[in-house]
Amino acid sequence: GENVEQHPSTLSVQEGDSAVIKCTYSDSASNYFPWYKQELGKGPQLIIDIRSNVGEKKDQRIAVTLNKTAKHFSLHITETQPEDSAVYFCAAITPRNSGNTPLVFGKGTRLSVIA
Amino acid sequence: DAGVIQSPRHEVTEMGQEVTLRCKPISGHNSLFWYRQTMMRGLELLIYFNNNVPIDDSGMPEDRFSAKMPNASFSTLKIQPSEPRDSAVYFCASGPPTYTIYFGEGSWLTVV
Numbered sequence: 001g002e003n004v005e006q007h008p009s010t011l012s013v014q015e016g017d018s019a020v021i022k023c024t025y026s027d028s029a030s031n032y033f034p035w036y037k038q039e040l041g042k043g044p045q046l047i048i049d050i051r052s053n054v055g056e057k058k059d060q061r062i063a064v065t066l067n068k069t070a071k072h073f074s075l076h077i078t079e080t081q082p083e084d085s086a087v088y089f090c091a092a093i094t095p096r097n098s099g100n101t102p103l104v105f106g107k108g109t110r111l112s113v114i115a
Numbered sequence: 116d117a118g119v120i121q122s123p124r125h126e127v128t129e130m131g132q133e134v135t136l137r138c139k140p141i142s143g144h145n146s147l148f149w150y151r152q153t154m155m156r157g158l159e160l161l162i163y164f165n166n167n168v169p170i171d172d173s174g175m176p177e178d179r180f181s182a183k184m185p186n187a188s189f190s191t192l193k194i195q196p197s198e199p200r201d202s203a204v205y206f207c208a209s210g211p212p213t214y215t216i217y218f219g220e221g222s223w224l225t226v227v
Contacts, residue, residue: 032214043119043206043218044158089158093214102148102171103216105158 002027004092006106013080014114021109023090024072030092033073034103035064038087047088048075080113087111117141119219121207127225133195136222139188140209148216149182149192150206158206164190197226 003026013019025033031052036044050057050064050073057064061080066073077084087110091103120139128134140147148163162172164184172182179198184190194201202225210216 034215036218043208043220046215046217049215095214102160102163103214107157 002030002092002094002104004090004104004106006090006109008109009107010110010112012112012114015080015082017080019077019080019084019111019113021075021088021090021111022072023074023092023106024070025092025104026071027092027094028068028071030094032093032095033064033066034091035062035075036089036091036105038089038108040086044089077111080111082113082115085111085113119207119209119217121205121219121222123222124220125223125225127227128197130198130226131196132226133193134197134201134224134226136192136205136207136224138190138192138207138209138219140190140207141211141217142188144209144211144217145187146210146212146216147184147190148208148210149190150208150218152204152206152221161192161205194224197224199226202226 006023034049035047037047038044048059048064050066061078063076087108089108090106093103122137145166149161151159161174162182167184182192204221204223206218206221208216208218
């Protein structure tokens with residue numbers, strides 16, 4: 001089955017700097033890659049996603065890139081702010097004929113933005 | 116939309132007691148997932164349903180765990196009897212007939 005590796009496990013950046021989180025996946029058939037942000041005491045919240053027919057997607061200060069050949073995708077946060085501090089999870093999904101299949105999650109990255 | 120609704124938000128129970136966690140998925144979503152989150156193991160999929168039918172329960176740790184989805188708007192996850200190692204945050208998530216899933220706020224379980 002699919003396996004998703006995420007790095008780094010912790011990341012500290014100065015406010016205003018950029019943060020990059022990287023994930024690799026194992027199943028070349030995977031075609032959907034969401035990113036979730038989890039704040040303390042809350043459930044994971046979808047912040048951006050990308051499908052395999054797209055190489056890059058951007059939404060204000062966050063962007064995701066996908067390299068299908070290398071089977072890796074990355075989350076980029078620019079001009080980081082203290083409220084970006086959270087745990088970020090990448091995930092991948094492999095389609096099946098039987099319908100929706102569960103996301104396979106990375107282990108998470110704890111991002112700390114230092115004011 | 117109110118999002119995925121879970122109850123209770125917090126539960127503290129004694130070892131050996133039965134625990135029932137409840138979930139109301141987003142209306143119109145046909146998939147429902149139960150995840151468990153711990154520091155050691157991260158987010159683990161326990162079981163998921165498509166159109167109220169359990170598809171894969173291989174993530175359920177033991178026979179002490181059971182889940183049901185009697186209709187499209189309600190699901191339960193039951194632990195009987197509970198043990199201290201079951202202490203975790205349990206998330207319910209639902210999804211439409213695409214890949215995106217949306218999480219509830221979680222049920223924080225402590226078994227003492």
